[in-house]
Amino acid sequence: MQRAGVWGPHMLSRVWTLSRRLSTMRLQSDEFNALFTDGLKTLANLFAKDRYELRIAGGAVRDLLSGKQPHDVDFATTATPEQMKDMFLKDGVRLINNKGETHGTVTARDNVSEFEITTLRVDCTQMGDMLSGIHDRLEIDAERRDLTINSMFLGFDGTLYDYFNGYEDLKNRCVRFVGDPSQRIQEDYLRILRYFRFYGRISERSGAHTSGTLDAVRENASGLRGISGERIWVELKKILEGNHVNHLIQIIYDLGVAPHVGLPEDGNLEEFARVCERSRRMSPKPMTLLTALFSNTDHVQKLDLRLKISKEEKNLALFLLQQRRELTAERTDAAPLKPFKDYVVDSREPDTHRKICELLKYQGEEQFFREMEGWTLPRFPVSGHDLRRMGISSGKEIGRILQELKEHWKGSGFQTSKEELLNRVGHK
Structure with missing residues (x-):
């Protein structure tokens, strides 16, 4: 310039x-x-x-x-x-x-x-x-x-x-209110979150708040109860996408802001700090970070009730809450991504691949995330029509055989060809 x-x-x-x-x-x-x-x-x-x-x-x-x-x-x-x-x-x-x-x-x-x-x-x-x-x-x-x-x-x-x-x-990378902080906040209580959002964008250091600003936020935090959830969610997402995320969420809890914006009063701040640190190089979605605060599905339901989050965001939170432990437990050293890929192949949801990538970000698995991000969902090569052409007419039998073939195909790392799979049916 x-x-x-x-x-x-x-x-x-x-x-x-x-x-x-x-x-x-x-x-x-x-x-x-x-x-x-x-x-x-x-x-x-x-x-x-x-x-x-x-x-x-x-x-x-x-x-x-x-x-x-x-x-x-x-x-x-x-x-x-x-x-x-x-x-x-x-x-x-x-x-x-x-x-x-x-x-x-x-x-x-x-x-x-x-x-x-x-x-x-x-x-x-x-x-x-x-x-x-x-x-x-x-x-x-x-x-x-x-x-x-x-x-x-x-x-x-x-x-x-x-x-x-x-x-x-x-x-000087200094974020401060014009004039008296309390007066500015009382003109629009959403300015509390705007302050944190711009702090994360402008300030070079965490903890460099100007004198009196945090006191004004604490004194006026309850005013956020009257702000619509949609407006709050817009600002909260921008905070989660900025810098100093862990510091700012900790401050939001310390100053009593959290319960007025839909966050659980007993949010898991230790888990949140861990997820922020281990995922920061992978640009996690705001909901991926926020899920670290949640202990159960009630926390997700209450957030949705307050902020009117999208169906996609709610489903991501519920998925992470359920799978952040289970899928990891199924991993082996020989095939660390197998349970994640199998989950995507078996799912009927169109955005499961994206959810799995967010799960790997949550867990801090950058190498596996990069690999999964570039992975293309393979197509199971056998259909019910193929089995009918082989003379199998029972729908129940077709379903059972397809499932067996699919398990074998997954076990091969999705490498078994259609011909090889159908040959297995012929030899039974």
């Missing part, structure tokens, strides 16, 4: 509170320049023509400053939703119907991309007649965002607007 034209900080006067420092710099990078598609240029010109300010906001700014290409880009504007709709209608821009308008968000679409644009927050009790100032409105909006690293704005000329030292925190 290159930067040019860096200015010293400027003081902003505010009539309703103490002055704060606004840090600005100008960003120039390949990632930033790549944002300017024809669609975005058209959008920017549209807002400029109608004299509305438009800024890149939030996570996209954080990613650009980190030298990453953002997957999603959100925008903030001084225009209200009604003003945006009128402007888009006048210029023939397509609008996407969604529920975001109640929160000040309008989504526009061109032939390629969607643009989510949100009206900057205002506080009439504080601002009085000062609402016209773009810097005032940017600062008010930044003040209501969750973390300093997510509270920055970027102009289309590359100018960064940073009111709460978000860029310094990003460079």
Whole structure:
């Protein structure tokens, strides 16, 4: 990332509170320049023509400053939703119907991309007649965002607007709330999990939490009871996919967060730590890690009841809970993967191969996981039609013979050919 034209900080006067420092710099990078598609240029010109300010906001700014290409880009504007709709209608821009308008968000679409644009927050009790100032409105909006690293704005000329030292925190890998942690959390209790998620993404060290943050989480943990399970599960999965996973789950338990997000109060933290350590090089699925906390199927049922996990995720947890000991006990030194491969061959479930791979991750068997990952499920070469052509008509007899042949085929490492298997029937 290159930067040019860096200015010293400027003081902003505010009539309703103490002055704060606004840090600005100008960003120039390949990632930033790549944002300017024809669609975005058209959008920017549209807002400029109608004299509305438009800024890149939030996570996209954080990613650009980190030298990453953002997957999603959100925008903030001084225009209200009604003003945006009128402007888009006048210029023939397509609008996407969604529920975001109640929160000040309008989504526009061109032939390629969607643009989510949100009206900057205002506080009439504080601002009085000062609402016209773009810097005032940017600062008010930044003040209501969750973390300093997510509270920055970027102009289309590359100018960064940073009111709460978000860029310094990003460079120092420091994750902290904007202003008072308790106040930010009480505005949306899901921010507790967002804090942990970004800590796992940004921080280089576990245990480097800023003063007062964990106390605020502990004091407000029960607020998560009022958050929908679907929203909690989205954040919890991202925590489990990030760094410092064992540390963060331990903290979630220490601070009393766990029971409010569907995790068992008596979760097996020792097993969780072991699974995190031995599976970390294999990118386990979130549910694979989470199952280490569970002791019985009731834990899975309660998690599902609280978080509304998918059927696939629930089935994976139940499978791991049942097989994390049983299949391992069937292994031999001569054929360590035989029980796992046999299980896949015998299963009628379409995703059993994937489940077995997750089981090997859970057990920390990286070599066997790599082998199993590249293994192609063989097709049993004999069918009931083959036996009928040999004159065997009884369905019960056909079923018995097929099972015997299949066991022999599995015992050969799936190498016995169709001809050899049918010859066995002929010699009986």
